[in-house]
Amino acid sequence: MLTVKLDKSPITILDMFNSIASQYDVMNDIMTGFSHRRTRKIAAQLSGFKSNEKVLDLATGTGDFAFRLYSEAQGTIIGTDISEKMLSIALLKTRRLDANRFISYNLADITRLPFLDETFNLCTIGFGIRNVPDPLSAMIEVARVTKKGGRFIIVEATPSPHSLVKFLSLFHFQKLAPLFARLLSSNVSAYNYFAESISQFPKASDFAETIKQAGWKKVYHQPLYLGIVTIFIAIK
Numbered sequence: 001m002l003t004v005k006l007d008k009s010p011i012t013i014l015d016m017f018n019s020i021a022s023q024y025d026v027m028n029d030i031m032t033g034f035s036h037r038r039t040r041k042i043a044a045q046l047s048g049f050k051s052n053e054k055v056l057d058l059a060t061g062t063g064d065f066a067f068r069l070y071s072e073a074q075g076t077i078i079g080t081d082i083s084e085k086m087l088s089i090a091l092l093k094t095r096r097l098d099a100n101r102f103i104s105y106n107l108a109d110i111t112r113l114p115f116l117d118e119t120f121n122l123c124t125i126g127f128g129i130r131n132v133p134d135p136l137s138a139m140i141e142v143a144r145v146t147k148k149g150g151r152f153i154i155v156e157a158t159p160s161p162h163s164l165v166k167f168l169s170l171f172h173f174q175k176l177a178p179l180f181a182r183l184l185s186s187n188v189s190a191y192n193y194f195a196e197s198i199s200q201f202p203k204a205s206d207f208a209e210t211i212k213q214a215g216w217k218k219v220y221h222q223p224l225y226l227g228i229v230t231i232f233i234a235i236k
Helices: 010-032 035-047 064-072 084-097 135-145 163-184 188-199 204-213
Strands: 054-058 076-081 103-107 120-126 146-157 218-224 229-235
Touching: 010 035, 010 084, 010 163, 010 188, 035 064, 035 120, 035 146, 035 218, 035 229, 054 064, 054 135, 064 076, 064 084, 064 103, 064 120, 076 084, 084 103, 120 135, 135 146, 135 204, 146 204, 163 188, 204 218, 204 229
Parallel strands: 054 076, 054 120, 076 103, 120 146
Antiparallel strands: 146 229, 218 229
């Protein structure tokens, strides 16, 4: 099978997310059948986030993971993203939640974070690492800003080890999701990209090895929904 080479340059990813920001939350619910909400809840609980800790939520988008962490503990949360339009929506949602004292946002590239070494107890990224052109370099940078003994939680769509489940999942994202996008979104090509980026993501066990290569000492991974989503837990 011919594999399409995806353009993951920062400018392309920035333009794509800026173009779909206003429809992103609705499409996310439709594409996942609302399961992304439960997934983030599980990940936030596994993170062990406490109110005296400082967390960096990478590729925060419209802030859903940051809000879930806030519901677990009212610690210091900084969300970063390269899309100013996604962050503007996250900021509006934060104000509605009256969580401005705890959650703030920073426009930043995951490969060049504007923070000092060993700043955060916890770093998180939900469904965003597959959009990074060089995940290894990004995870090395995340390790830099994480305190010794700190945690890194990665949530990502992964190819299921069960062939039928993998087929049905890819059919959903490659066929059905773009169909919904034609009805509700102004950028159908973005959802074609999402489908292809999911199909090209490595097996969970292989990606866990990549996390270790980035300098994380202990790495665990927990599959959800028969392996179509995996939560990776790394400890520095």
